[in-house]
Amino acid sequence: MIKFEINGKPTALDVDPNAPLLWVVREVIGLTGSKFGCGMGLCGACTMHLNGEPVRTCVLPVSAANGQRITTIEGVADGETLHPVQQAWVDENVPQCGYCQSGQIMSALALLEKNTNPSDKDIQAAMAGNICRCGTYPRIEKAIKRVIN
Ligand code: FES
Numbered sequence: 691m692i693k694f695e696i697n698g699k700p701t702a703l704d705v706d707p708n709a710p711l712l713w714v715v716r717e718v719i720g721l722t723g724s725k726f727g728c729g730m731g732l733c734g735a736c737t738m739h740l741n742g743e744p745v746r747t748c749v750l751p752v753s754a755a756n757g758q759r760i761t762t763i764e765g766v767a768d769g770e771t772l773h774p775v776q777q778a779w780v781d782e783n784v785p786q787c788g789y790c791q792s793g794q795i796m797s798a799l800a801l802l803e804k805n806t807n808p809s810d811k812d813i814q815a816a817m818a819g820n821i822c823r824c825g826t827y828p829r830i831e832k833a834i835k836r837v838i839n
Contacts, residue, residue: 694755696721697765707753711745712736714752715762723763723792727821734820737793738762744800763792766799775799778833786824794820798834807838 693702696719705714715738716722724747727735731749738747739761740754766773772780775798785791794817801808801816808816813834822830 692752692756694758694760696760697762703752705752707756708751710748711738711750711752711755711760712747715747715760721762721764724796725789725792727790727793732821733790734793734797735790737796737820739796739800742800742803744797761796763795766795773799774837775802775833778836782829782833782836784826784829784833786822786826790820790822791826794822794826794830798830798837802834802837808834 691702691704692707693700695701696715701719703714703718705718712724712726715724716726724738725735726748727733729748731746734746736746736748737744739745740750741759767776775795779785779791779795797817797820801813805812810831813831817827817830
């Protein structure tokens with residue numbers, strides 16, 4: 691039995707401990723905001739937080755989350771009120787196709803939780819592992835700056 695807290699909700703699941711966390715969250719729990727992109731830990735589409743740290747859940751066995759705290763994009767807003775980072779994404783019209791954006795937001799949140807006033811370089815370094823095929827990078831940077839200004 692694997693036990694963890696996901697978006698504040700205690701959860702216990704009888705799943706293969708080697709199954710990737712992304713699969714368990716999407717297919718077993720039914721939270722599909724985190725996306726499958728490369729499946730190799732390279733693109734960032736599957737990013738969630740494990741104890742507040744961004745992790746690539748396509749390559750993380752669910753057993754690694756045992757006893758831990760997971761946050762997904764579904765746990766970021768406060769009820770109907772978007773998190774300021776999500777609101778900035780809306781205000782700057784960041785998404786194009788949108789597929790990578792939950793991972794982008796989770797990485798941006800992790801950055802801003804550690805560094806409330808990141809430089810352009812800090813932003814680029816923190817976001818470098820999140821790939822966007824639509825090339826929304828300039829708007830992602832603008833949205834992050836909108837939150838800190
Ligand atoms: Fe996990 Fe690409 S789907 S890093």
